[in-house]
Amino acid sequence: MNKLLNFKRSMPLIIVLIFFAFTTQVKAQDIDLLLKGGHVIDAKNNIDRKMDVAVKAGKIFRVAADIPASTAKKVVDVSGLIVAPGLINMHTHVYAGSNPGFTDGTSSQLPDAFAPRAGITTVVDAGTSGWRTFPDFKAKIIDNSMTRVLAFLSIAASGYSVDKAQENIAEMDVQKTAETVNKYADILVGVRIGRYDGTEWTPFDRASEAAKLVNKPLFVECHLPMYSLEDQLKRMRSGDIMTHAFENVSERMTVVDEQGKVRPFVLAAQKRGVLFDIGHGGGGFWFNQGIPAFKQGLWPNSFGTDEHRTSMNSGMKTMLNVMSKYLNMGMSMPDVIARGSWNAAKSIKREDLGNLSEGSVADIAVLSLAKGKFGFVDSGNNKIEGDKKLEAELTVRAGRIIWDLNGLSANPYK
Amino acid sequence: MRTKTAGISEFIQHKFVQIVHRIAAVLVLILIAATVQAQEIDILLKGGHVIDPKNNINSKMDVAIVGDKIFRVAKDIPANTSKKTVDISGLYVTPGIIDMHAHVFHGADVNSISANSPGGLQADAFSFRAGVTTVVDAGSSGWRNFPLFKSQVIDRSQTRILAFLNVVGRGMVTRYDQQDVTDMNPEMNAYMIKRLHPNILVGIKSAHYWGDFTSVDKAVESGKLANVPVIVDFGEHSPPNSIESLFMEHFRPGDIFTHTFSEHAISETAGGRESIVDVKTRKVKPFVFAAQKRGIIFDVGHGAGAFNFNQAIPAMKQGFMPNTISTDLYNLSMNAAMKDMTNVMSKFLAMGMGLQDVILRSTWNPAQVIKRPDLGHLSVGSEADIAVFNLKKGNFGYMDVRRTKISGTEKLEAELTLRAGRVVWDLNGISVPEWQMPAATN
Numbered sequence: 001m002n003k004l005l006n007f008k009r010s011m012p013l014i015i016v017l018i019f020f021a022f023t024t025q026v027k028a029q030d031i032d033l034l035l036k037g038g039h040v041i042d043a044k045n046n047i048d049r050k051m052d053v054a055v056k057a058g059k060i061f062r063v064a065a066d067i068p069a070s071t072a073k074k075v076v077d078v079s080g081l082i083v084a085p086g087l088i089n090m091h092t093h094v095y096a097g098s099n100p101g102f103t104d105g106t107s108s109q110l111p112d113a114f115a116p117r118a119g120i121t122t123v124v125d126a127g128t129s130g131w132r133t134f135p136d137f138k139a140k141i142i143d144n145s146m147t148r149v150l151a152f153l154s155i156a157a158s159g160y161s162v163d164k165a166q167e168n169i170a171e172m173d174v175q176k177t178a179e180t181v182n183k184y185a186d187i188l189v190g191v192r193i194g195r196y197d198g199t200e201w202t203p204f205d206r207a208s209e210a211a212k213l214v215n216k217p218l219f220v221e222c223h224l225p226m227y228s229l230e231d232q233l234k235r236m237r238s239g240d241i242m243t244h245a246f247e248n249v250s251e252r253m254t255v256v257d258e259q260g261k262v263r264p265f266v267l268a269a270q271k272r273g274v275l276f277d278i279g280h281g282g283g284g285f286w287f288n289q290g291i292p293a294f295k296q297g298l299w300p301n302s303f304g305t306d307e308h309r310t311s312m313n314s315g316m317k318t319m320l321n322v323m324s325k326y327l328n329m330g331m332s333m334p335d336v337i338a339r340g341s342w343n344a345a346k347s348i349k350r351e352d353l354g355n356l357s358e359g360s361v362a363d364i365a366v367l368s369l370a371k372g373k374f375g376f377v378d379s380g381n382n383k384i385e386g387d388k389k390l391e392a393e394l395t396v397r398a399g400r401i402i403w404d405l406n407g408l409s410a411n412p413y414k
Numbered sequence: 415m416r417t418k419t420a421g422i423s424e425f426i427q428h429k430f431v432q433i434v435h436r437i438a439a440v441l442v443l444i445l446i447a448a449t450v451q452a453q454e455i456d457i458l459l460k461g462g463h464v465i466d467p468k469n470n471i472n473s474k475m476d477v478a479i480v481g482d483k484i485f486r487v488a489k490d491i492p493a494n495t496s497k498k499t500v501d502i503s504g505l506y507v508t509p510g511i512i513d514m515h516a517h518v519f520h521g522a523d524v525n526s527i528s529a530n531s532p533g534g535l536q537a538d539a540f541s542f543r544a545g546v547t548t549v550v551d552a553g554s555s556g557w558r559n560f561p562l563f564k565s566q567v568i569d570r571s572q573t574r575i576l577a578f579l580n581v582v583g584r585g586m587v588t589r590y591d592q593q594d595v596t597d598m599n600p601e602m603n604a605y606m607i608k609r610l611h612p613n614i615l616v617g618i619k620s621a622h623y624w625g626d627f628t629s630v631d632k633a634v635e636s637g638k639l640a641n642v643p644v645i646v647d648f649g650e651h652s653p654p655n656s657i658e659s660l661f662m663e664h665f666r667p668g669d670i671f672t673h674t675f676s677e678h679a680i681s682e683t684a685g686g687r688e689s690i691v692d693v694k695t696r697k698v699k700p701f702v703f704a705a706q707k708r709g710i711i712f713d714v715g716h717g718a719g720a721f722n723f724n725q726a727i728p729a730m731k732q733g734f735m736p737n738t739i740s741t742d743l744y745n746l747s748m749n750a751a752m753k754d755m756t757n758v759m760s761k762f763l764a765m766g767m768g769l770q771d772v773i774l775r776s777t778w779n780p781a782q783v784i785k786r787p788d789l790g791h792l793s794v795g796s797e798a799d800i801a802v803f804n805l806k807k808g809n810f811g812y813m814d815v816r817r818t819k820i821s822g823t824e825k826l827e828a829e830l831t832l833r834a835g836r837v838v839w840d841l842n843g844i845s846v847p848e849w850q851m852p853a854a855t856n
Contacts, residue, residue: 097522116749287849375842383843406811407819413723
């Protein structure tokens with residue numbers, strides 16, 4: 001009887017205890033995904049050391065040493081691996097479709113076919129669409145991809161089609177281009193001048209004007225054979241981006257001269273704030289440009305691959321292959337990761353991306369650094385040898401695992 | 415976009431290049447006449463371990479290519495008889511891999527599952543980097559839209575694309591189309607295969623049918639008329655149709671059951687595919703062995719939902735092996751447990767299948783199944799479709815579609831892929847020269 005009374009008396013306490021236990025239990029597992037034991041490289045937050053990364057509701061919840069595993073619903077052991085912000089591929093052609101060529105065409109590639117497996121969570125389309133074709137691009141590709149697709153809008157109305165209509169100046173409409181960029185400001189990150197065979201500067205100037213109107217960068221591709229490199233760079237503002245920086249083709253003067261020196265006006269442009277993207281592609285990266293330039297301080301700001309049908313199986317292969325080239329050329333890992341994430345994000349004024357700050361969208365790349373004997377090929381079919389190569393182990397997009405090479409996050413078969 | 419020859423006027427440049435090529439070709443012919451003895455081989459793959467199941471080769475051999483053909487496979491072919499020699503010692507050389515189940519009718523119709531759809535992938539983006547030189551599209555198109563598939567995709571691809579024609583004329587557009595028995599026309603199917611495209615169309619696909627055996631029977635009827643096999647995805651019946659009846663009564667020897675290792679949770683309402691391994695006893699159903707003996711072909715067709723270790727591992731342990739290994743590559747499978755052909759092949763290595771068996775089931779077996787004995791081997795005179803693999807050692811994980819994993823110590827990686835004698839993939843640049851810093855910059 002006495003015991004029972006005691007029990008009755010202590011009931012409220014028990015209830016409180018149970019309730020407390022229950023709430024701490026909830027609190028104990030408020031992390032959805034915990035990446036434990038990896039080496040975090042996050043240029044924005046100046047992190048280059050062993051840290052755990054916690055994800056909750058699609059966002060980065062916490063980055064800290066030794067976050068207890070018991071506080072997460074799912075823990076993935078990533079020790080020995082690099083944890084980086086989801087990579088940003090600054091130069092792609094992803095308006096894939098049925099037509100010949102790039103715009104809604106078979107030369108473009110589906111973003112999800114190459115991005116997750118290379119640790120990429122954001123691709124930037126390099127003007128495969130223009131003000132007339134962008135809505136179709138958005139409906140067909142952008143809205144249907146797991147990969148985040150951003151885009152430069154071409155000043156050419158159609159984007160990057162095979163027909164000569166794209167060179168029709170009357171269609172290069174500054175207002176319509178600016179209006180489209182503003183209307184889709186969460187997707188469109190700038191204006192691109194891509195192909196023009198004429199001598200007059202109207203197309204270039206209109207692209208530049210549209211970019212200025214929307215306060216976003218101008219992205220300059222190389223198929224502008226009648227414009228001199230020096231004149232192009234002179235017309236570019238700080239923050240504008242020159243892609244195919246290290247190409248060696250007839251269409252454009254090289255950045256490195258015959259004596260192996262980076263041309264002074266190129267260095268001057270860099271000093272002024274013009275940014276250089278690799279834009280590797282099938283013909284856009286040559287060691288006789290990239291290596292002297294690297295040694296002389298002309299570094300790429302971003303590792304755009306110029307992903308498309310004919311580049312994908314050439315010396316380019318994947319963005320991680322391109323990044324690995326620079327690792328083996330002597331660029332440090334933090335510098336390589338920064339250019340694959342935070343630097344790229346800043347250059348398109350998307351500082352919400354390319355970092356692992358708490359509250360940011362949980363776009364994460366977990367990379368392994370393979371050691372061995374590797375070869376890396378340029379657009380001239382020359383190779384350099386190297387001893388390290390990046391590989392994507394796990395890719396997380398908005399908190400969801402979209403690539404898991406070796407089943408790190410999977411349960412063992414019984 | 416960048417290509418090496420992109421220029422001021424690509425068209426004019428292209429014409430000019432053509433003329434130059436012609437002049438060069440004449441010069442080369444003259445030169446060849448003079449030096450044919452010394453360097454008659456174009457590419458020599460030297461020092462690799464050749465696995466060519468058709469020719470019963472499993473040893474160190476050199477492989478010589480002239481033009482687009484295999485010229486010789488022998489020990490110690492002298493390097494000085496070749497214009498180009500690639501040292502592949504330590505690597506495996508196999509016939510170009512054949513992926514017998516893929517969806518590559520890529521296009522822009524977002525409302526379509528596989529026909530002219532983003533759900534179908536670009537073959538070149540997945541093939542060469544996995545050692546694959548031939549993919550067989552599994553019924554994405556029917557006789558009505560095969561011409562579009564051919565002009566839009568097949569003719570523009572570097573990968574050799576063959577295809578099973580869907581038994582339904584409209585191909586794989588929606589689930590509803592797949593039920594339309596009025597669009598299953600054996601005469602049309604056979605005409606398209608036999609009369610119009612016998613070099614591309616290798617069979618008939620029946621898939622996603624909800625009813626009785628009509629779709630299968632129409633496919634078999636088409637197959638009889640065209641003298642080709644049928645491949646069946648038997649996965650959407652509610653309740654499931656009997657696979658014993660499919661194998662023993664409806665199929666002919668040589669017909670193909672794909673998604674062999676799928677396991678669906680089957681209830682009264684949710685249909686699916688009857689599994690080959692009994693889900694209670696974990697024993698391979700006896701008629702499955704009998705069916706394989708009868709000549710029924712069991713294809714992996716991994717896909718996003720059709721490969722389960724609970725089926726594959728017991729089956730392999732009980733001595734059942736699939737006849738052909740394939741991916742069922744499409745948008746939902748590419749980033750999941752499937753990944754690519756080398757990953758699926760390596761998964762079978764991890765489950766205990768020998769390397770030679772894995773290669774057999776990815777080369778010569780599928781070639782025979784689709785009645786293309788010209789493919790899947792390295793016989794002298796055959797087209798030089800070749801894969802060179804690195805068998806990586808380490809700790810690897812392989813998942814099934816439920817995201818459970820097994821570990822393995824080996825993984826195939828495609829080092830070099832040749833299609834018709836041309837290098838189309840070179841992972842580490844083993845076929846190209848070292849870059850030299852120009853003198854001026856040293």
